[in-house]
Amino acid sequence: MPYTEWRGNLCRVRWNTGKKNDKGRWIFDSKGGFDTEEEALEYGLDRESDIRNDRYISRRDGSVLMGEYVKTWQQTLDVGHLRKRNIESMIRLYIEPRWGETAVADIKPSQFRAWEIWLKDQPHIGDRYRGEILLIFSMMMDDAADDKLRLESPVQKKKRRRGKYKKKPRERKRNMRMEDVHQLACNALAFWGFPGYVYVWTFAMTGMRPAELYGLRPEYCHPNWPASDPLDDEEEEDREERHEEDMERYGPGLLPAIRVQWQHQREEGTGAPGLYQPKYGSRRALVVPPFLAELLEMLLADGASEWVFTSINNGPLINANFPFQYWRKFADGREAKEEFERTRLGQKQTVDSRRPIPELPAVDRWKGKRQYLVRHGHKEWIDEDGHSRIATESRMGHELAGVEGLYSNVTPAMERTIMEGLQARWESFVLTLPEEWVPPPSPTPLPVDLSDWMKQQVKAAQSKSA
Template identity: 30%
Template sequence: MAYAEKRGKSWRVRYQLPDGRYDSESGFDTKQDALDYGRAQETDVQRKVFVNPKDGRQTLGTWADEWVKVMDVAETTDRTYLSRLNAVILPHWENIALGDITAMSYKAWRAKLAEQFSKNYVEGIEGVMRMLLDDAVEERLIPFNPMPSKTRRRRGRHVAVDNEDTYVWPTPRQALLIAENARALRGDQWYVMLLTMAYTGLRMGEIAGLRRDQLRLLGLEHGRYLRVQWQGQWLSAHAKHEVEKGQTCESIAELRLADPKRAGEIAKLNDVEVGGKLRVGRKLLLPKGFTLVPPKYSSYRTLILPPFLADLLSEQLAAKAHDVLVFPSQRGRPLRVDDQFYGRFWHPALQGRDAEPSRRGRPEQKALPAVKGVEEMVPHGTRHGHKVWLDGQGHPRVAVEERMGHKLKGVEGTYSHTSPEMELAIAQGLQKLWEASLAPGEEEVGAEWAQRRSG
């Protein structure tokens, strides 16, 4: 039971904790104030909602160190969370006590973030921060999450919502023109890669991680398909691999690193022999760098290919640009989407380039036309375009979402199913879009005619 003690000019209260020990709080002006506080804490103990005020003195940095140790997420998600923590959250909050984080201090910080970063990046940072504080509440370090609720209405000036869709995605004709520019820049593989992105809706990581053994191209017409099994990522931390029956360092290197020659790196990292027997179920660390990991949200799926794309992919496999991957880099290594990728390939494919003469051993560069209307598109825009094309053809929502690697929620997700006929209709519809894209539009015909007259 709580009791109060006189300490100089103020009062101190002692109250019982859930484990039977006593804690205290000082600085009360009157005995009654001290007793009221102590009895309130003991009431919370009895109701099993007690949060020790002193636990809130733990800093966010200390709590974050504990939090990351118990995260159970995919390698790519783990990397994303750590990046946002180290780059943005901890520099501001690391030495602040959890109990000192208020809604107002959080809002002030968020306002600064909005000035520095894009909306999507800020929302990603908020997501990590919310999980961090929600888990602190669950561990009873703080009584509630001080971050304002997303649904709670706040005071302040009304901000109009901009409903205009500004995301850039291509039409089938624009996708073809981008692919033609890609071929002029780097060759046939890149032409096929751009069309594969547009006509399958694969994410960029899934394109980079597309293995040769994921393609089934023997058959006619609509009997050929592609399996989404992996995505390729460049990791700055070690991924893990659970050994299955019969696997060796070499087979794991081929499966997860797309390079059996890296078996020695796996053996050295885990202190095993390259040709030694591996215990089933053992978790091995994989070297940093390019790694094949499960697709986002574990969105494994099989896609029937339109005939034209199956033919192009067959030619790509015959060229054998890489022993494992379908779309390697120019140097025959795993594809990396970095500044060089954007500066030397992606932006010129969309925005065009001027002609340049040969100099200092560099070959002549022919001029490329810009693809009007998509100059600012990012690679993910081809995935958006794929969804728009399928919606425009009126395919069932369940079949479209399954092809995109999404899961429908609620009753629709429970009772809707994709039939083979739906999948076949999608492949046939994509073939029609391709055939229509081969005919130039009126604007392009007019521009070509004007160019010929001026020439």
């Protein structure tokens, strides 16, 4: 039963919260500022009703600031390294600056809607990224309600349509053509060298994620894998059994393949490079067409590097700002430059380039576009060839939900069909090349005469088509 007491000219009511402190004593809450005892008592009875019906949020719990709550909430995240880093970034950049000084219980639905509109008006925040920010905030508010810091989330789960309907914009994409990939690979050869040429064709023919390509090691790549598999992923509990099956299925003389076991990312906090599981834990084997198997064999012939694809300076790609320092250069094209300008000690200088690069034509399919669209293009190709959903989605590192995913399995025959389809696509393309095709000059020595190698590819394609 609540009780009242006067403080000066105003009345205060106190009530038992039904909880005890560490010393076993009851915890009381209070509210002052009433003109009469009747008003104060009625308020206290309402609070006791809330306590009995599990609707009560104490003033102390509801006064917890969002800046404090997000610190605890982040410790509950059980997600992958990259996902956790992205969530922490969104909290630091957008959630804490807006809500950090606000009590968890004081966030109103109207305030949330106003913030949602503000995010929408920011030109540097895309639709998908804004959706991720709002999703994280919604999860946080749901957990705050579960923690009894507020009665319910201010984010409406099923919103009424407000205003006129507006179709969500989608990124405009163009079909990925073999001639575009070829030009991209030639640009990469001229700018980067032989690793760039093989990188582009591997990207297009496997659909691997960029971080998976950065972290691809020779022991997980044809022709070394699966015999060279170090079985070093302790979180893969069935790795011994999986390896036995791989030895029967893949390798020289069987199905040439790449094992996607790791992705290369920066470690949280230190920023040091580290190997992590692929996104969604999507470890998988990817068969490659014979022409790409030959390129990989030539690339790895010297066995000198820890990585399959090294930077221009023979270091790991994770240390380079790849989208800017590499991709933009050979996707957007550039003029030939023997000299370049720089500012040194506050003065502009014109100096000779240490790596003169020939003119690189822009590849319209990817000019100004992100490299991830190459992965999308690979999905287009295997969809065009009519492969089963389980084979297609498994190759992309996705899982099929429901009964279809539970009952389906990728068989060697499915993989062989994918390999043959990609090889046929390559052979149809090389038949369209000029008879005396000459590759662009490479900034580093090539392990093979690419012109002669291409002639052999054309000859093999002609013999098949005859």
